[in-house]
Amino acid sequence: MAFDSLSEKLQNVFKSLRSKGLLTEEDVKTALKEVKLALLEADVNFKVVKQFVKSVQERAVGQDVMNGLNPGQMVIKIVNEELVALMGAETTEIALRPGSEITVIMMAGLQGAGKTTTTAKIAGKLKQKGRKPLLAACDIYRPAAIQQLQINGEKQGVEVFSMGDGHKPANIARAAIEHAKAKGFNTVILDTAGRLHVDEEMMQELQEIKEQVEVHQTILVVDAMTGQDAVNVAVTFNDKIGVDGVILTKLDGDTRGGAALSIRAVTGKPLLYVGMGEKLSDLEQFYPDRMANRILGMGDVLTLIEKAQETIDEEKARELEQKMKKAEFGFDDYLESMSQMKKMGGISSLLSMMPGIGGSQIAEIENAMDEKKMARIEGIIYSMTPKERANPSILNPSRKRRIAKGAGVDISEVNRLVKQFEQSRKMMKQMPGLMGGKGKRRGGF
Ligand code: GDP
DSSP: OTTHHHHHHHHHHHHHHHTOSSOOHHHHHHHHHHHHHHHHHTTOOHHHHHHHHHHHHHHHTTOOOOTTOOHHHHHHHHHHHHHHHHTTSSOOOOOOOSTTSOEEEEEEEOTTSSHHHHHHHHHHHHHHTTOOEEEEEOOOSOHHHHHHHHHHHHHHTOOEEOBTBSSOHHHHHHHHHHHHHHHTOOEEEEEOOOOSSOOHHHHHHHHHHHHHSOOSEEEEEEEGGGTHHHHHHHHHHHHHHOOSEEEEEOTTSSOOOHHHHHHHHHHOOOEEEEEOSSSTTOEEEOOHHHHHHHHHTOHHHHHHHHHHHHHOOHHHHHHHHHHHHTTOOOHHHHHHHHHHHHHTSOHHHHHHTSTTOOHHHHHHHHHHHOHHHHHHHHHHHHTSOHHHHHOGGGOOHHHHHHHHHHHTSOHHHHHHHHHHHHHHHHHHHTOHHHHOOTTOOOSOO
């Protein structure tokens, strides 16, 4: 599968970063050097890699560490965001004209890139969206191409317009558009001829089509297996005929995936879809964020990071931290901190990413997070006087007995809670990531 090797390498780099509590600038540099190598080995364009590493480095150095994240996680977050930006940030759709106005889409690409197959795949997608597509067979040089389009069109339930191989492609295109107007189709997809290599004749033919009919979208199909050649082909086509979007085929194959990471950055044109197999349903919309997550193999880690950012109440976290520092941390604060952690859901995964937190401590916190237990704990805390809550050290046996009675629990439960509270106090001191205020820097960068 594409990106497997890159993904593995990047994950190894990040694993070593995550295991460090503090990062020096040197750590970041070393890690980025490895990231650079991994990207180059994945056949990502050299200039793109250089710019990418530079951007990450600039952002990582001098970056404030956010709430709930350690410096290593911060670097991962930046790499992820830069990968997304590299691939175009937003998902780009094929621009279609509204309603019955005909949109003409010209498909271009080298022979064997998967153009004819992709043309039929796109027709299927557009049909699903409620469009009325017509396929036009403009590849007059390869008789098999017309037949292939007809077979695939039939499979997709989409009409194919053909005039055989005796007419110029531009004339076929014009006739196809007339046919579409007459028959109520609102999208015409032109399957044009490819060549083994970029050649003048092919470019001229495409230019001629563009001159003679109004083409609204020119979509280039390139083969991911050809690596940097795919990028070069994209540059040439864009220079010569102008391209609106690119479809990268065969990403299901054993490709290193570099083209997916380079095309947008090198040509400035978005990737629209990726081909993930030979079947006509094997075409996926291209989502830069999902692709980045897939490459980093850390979709859930990122979700957790986002959750932490979303749910931690900065003000409260700062207050709690101050109280902890001044040893004023009481049971009310304990309740508050528990509810904050509870809001984050997957607490154990989050904790396990934090340096200095071991398995038994995680189990204990998880245990305390249990809903029913939380309710009992709340009952006990609410049976305390405000003074007791603020200052747990005054809890002598007679006060504990009174509290147990008030909460309707055994005194041993009160004892256990007090003990747990003391332990939590200790633990929270080891967890600056959860309790720390924004702007606190724990890294050396
Ligand atoms: P064209 O010459 O550019 O029109 O290319 P074709 O559409 O004839 O495709 C060439 C070959 O690539 C065919 O065997 C297709 O089945 C295959 N192909 C196209 N897209 C994909 C893809 O996304 N994945 C895989 N594995 N094969 C593909």
